[in-house]
Amino acid sequence: MEEELFTELLAKKLSGDITADEIAEFNRLVAGNTSFQKEYEAIRSYWTQDDEPYENIVSIFDDIKQRAGIIDTVAEKDNIREINKTGRTFTWLRIVAAAVAVIAISASIYLFKIKSAPENDIAQLQTKWGSTAQVKLSDGTMVTLNSLSVLKYPKHFNGKTREVYLDGEGYFDVARDHQHPFIVHTEKTAIKVLGTAFNLKSYANDAQFEATLFRGSIQATLNNAPTASILLKPSDKLIVNASGYQLTKETYADHSNSINAETAWMDHKLIFKNEPFNLLANNLVRKYGLNIVFKNNGLKSIKLSGEFENENIEQVLLSLQIVTKFNYKVSGNTIYIF
Template identity: 40%
Template sequence: MTDQRFTELLGKQLAGEISADESIELNSILANNAALNKEYHLLQTYLESETEEEENIDVVFNRIKSQIQTPQAPQLKIIKSKNLLWLKIAAAVLVTLGIVLLYKREAFFSDQADHLVLVKVHTKAADIRTITLGDGSVVKINSTSKFRYPKKFSGHNRNVYLSGEAFFDVKKDLQHPFIVHTEKMDVQVLGTAFNVKIYPNDAFAETTLIRGKVVISLNQDKSQQFTLKPNDKFTLTNGKASLSQSDGEGVTETAWTNRELIFKNDRFDEVAKLFERHYDIKIAFKDPDLKKLTFTAHFTKENITEALNALKFIENFNYSIKGKNVYIFR
């Protein structure tokens, strides 16, 4: 049940044990239900206002519960341990919320709400997938990525969820904005083509606009919004946002859609990540200083041996390959 999953995710967040994928899932639930969103922020406000762990928990819980108009709710015994305390508050509030929402028979909890069933696509290394969404939009998903989307769009927005990299060619619909939700930012469009790259193990996230117009809002501060024009490239690194120009129609950023690799003045450790996803290998640096070497190259049909040999003409290093493991050394 969605309410049970929401309780579990909120409890993990309050306890500081939520993963990146679970955080995206929690945000998607909140984005699709105004009532849950309101009560979520109410709960957060109360918890943040508490400065003493041993404050009378019954008082805290009663203050929260008093904000919700609901039929008689079951009583819960609260244990005064920090993580368990927050988990019990979340559970208590959401039990009450569940009764309210079920009582109102909202579509979010309805078994007939088919549009809320999300299809999950998980690509492996060296795997690229192309899918067509219910509105006719086409999404090409890069390797080692996770993408979720509804079987059928319904409601005001067309919401999809990404961890990794994907290229979107979105059907124009002025009445229904298309929103790509990620861990760090949301990308909203009406009809356009753009690339989004946000891998969990990368130090940066980026969006490159090919045509049309997109608006990016940061999850850490929704008031920060950035509007991109064609060939604009938005980059988020360590919470700092910047805008630059791509090299014309995003050739470098979208080369992967044609199973090509293009990089310009990139560090070796960043190139290694591209190689790992493209060739389904693992790269280890025996000399950490080699990570700082920079390369510019364009690979089309080269295998990993040919690619590494080409880089050796640019900088001095050696390598060995054992199965799917590649070792870089002096």
């Protein structure tokens, strides 16, 4: 509980959105915990330094953990396959240090949650922007990660359950084992399955969590309402946001029901239907490795539909301008939308 409170208050402190009472509580936590002190100093140094661009979140986050004295174990390379990296790159498409720090802070809640297993039994897979990767877990479960995602899992499952932690987006094809349920922990939910295939989208900077079931069944438990559970059947889609949750159906790109929008990223496509502009912008950040800032908040809620695969970011924005009225300006590695 204290670790989650520390992470929440740390994010608020770095962003400047913290009350006097919360500052007092944060100072109390840091003063009484050496680990919190090290983590705060390590992350603060990245947050307050000059705007130096970094190539990817992985090297920064690894450095943060090293400076904080946290030892992490990387998964064996034989089990991991990088599937795709976006072919088109631009010199100005980089992530500024402040943005990376925000992602790292949000991810840290899950990266250090597995306390019961020894450090050398835990593996971790991270993906860069514009890349996806696949890993086969020890039970035969296949997990495919989308861009800027983190999966933490035991090298060997022991005990009554098989538990992993996800920050980002992943497609899970879970090996069937009725005696040992498979549980995926995210920021907003815990997904419990026996043997099934589903897609989870749980990025810390997205306003909503999504779970889409393709085969079998899954049971979702909301972290803020642990006594309630939601059962999904094939083609169901669970959406969780600040207003609660809703059950809907998976999204198809056309009337033939042959292309699924939720898993199009596995074929290196970006498909969206009636998606708010701000959520689409987050997807563009992950695909192209840039920073997007809305100067007109009214544009965030505009619903957009489209499909992109090999287009560069400027081609995407020009296409969107055809269907909705907005302007944009490129400054360094940041796109301002107004």
